[in-house]
Amino acid sequence: MVNGVKDNMVIKAKDVEIKVVIPRSTYRALKVKCALLDITLRQGTTDMVEKWVKDVKKDIAGIDKIKPKA
Known part of the structure; x- marks a missing residue:
């Protein structure tokens, strides 16, 4: 668990489910914005x-544009 976790949000897309953890400082800044x-x-x-x-x-x-070193 990350220190300062304020909110969890689950976004459901077509074929992927993403869980996002927003830190407290980001959450505060987002509220102001x-x-x-x-x-x-x-x-x-x-x-x-x-x-x-x-x-x-x-x-x-x-x-795919990055070529591996051989």
């Missing part, structure tokens, strides 16, 4: 997790 943007905390969390998933997909897509 959502208040400034006038959106719900749930929507802000969903947007943040979707951005993380896009970053991971980008990283995975770039793996």
Whole structure:
């Protein structure tokens, strides 16, 4: 378990289920951001997790371009 865990969120996609653990400091910053943007905390969390998933997909897509050292 990670110190400072505030919230667990499970996102169900087409074929993958992702469990996200949000640290307390990130959760606090997200609450402030959502208040400034006038959106719900749930929507802000969903947007943040979707951005993380896009970053991971980008990283995975770039793996086939790396040639192993032989």
